[in-house]
Amino acid sequence: MCDVFKKITSQKRRMTHPFQTDFFGQWLLPAHRSLAMLTITLFIWRGIYIWRDKPMHRLYRRWIPDMIDVLLLSSGALLAFTLGFAPWHDTWLAVKISAIILYIITGFFAFRSDIVMVQRGAFFLSLLLFVYVVSIAHTMSPTPW
Numbered sequence: 001m002c003d004v005f006k007k008i009t010s011q012k013r014r015m016t017h018p019f020q021t022d023f024f025g026q027w028l029l030p031a032h033r034s035l036a037m038l039t040i041t042l043f044i045w046r047g048i049y050i051w052r053d054k055p056m057h058r059l060y061r062r063w064i065p066d067m068i069d070v071l072l073l074s075s076g077a078l079l080a081f082t083l084g085f086a087p088w089h090d091t092w093l094a095v096k097i098s099a100i101i102l103y104i105i106t107g108f109f110a111f112r113s114d115i116v117m118v119q120r121g122a123f124f125l126s127l128l129l130f131v132y133v134v135s136i137a138h139t140m141s142p143t144p145w
Contacts, residue, residue, distance in 0.1 A: 095142035
């Protein structure tokens with residue numbers, strides 16, 4: 001069992017729900033982490049294609065990343081609900097959600113801007129925000145450094 005799940009389950013849960021079992025921790029947290037790694041891998045892959053100015057099929061450019069992002073968001077929401085975390089009680093979760101929104105906005109500029117310097121700057125800022133989101137999730141602290 002991973003350290004983060006041990007830390008989460010050792011804390012007192014705020015709500016009791018019949019689905020709050022170790023079963024969810026055994027597949028939901030690893031699935032959420034896998035989806036996060038898959039989404040950043042595809043983000044970097046798409047960024048390299050745009051950087052090299054190569055055309056990409058619409059399926060790989062939009063549909064697959066959007067489906068993975070929806071699954072990632074759904075698994076994160078289900079994980080937070082299952083473990084009893086809420087952004088209005090846990091500041092680290094509110095900061096993580098805010099950083100994810102900023103990641104989405106900078107990702108939009110990285111792939112949709114016509115100015116090359118804006119694309120590259122937004123791409124690198126998105127990567128930094130992703131690292132920040134992962135570090136927040138790992139430490140459960142808004143200041144993970």
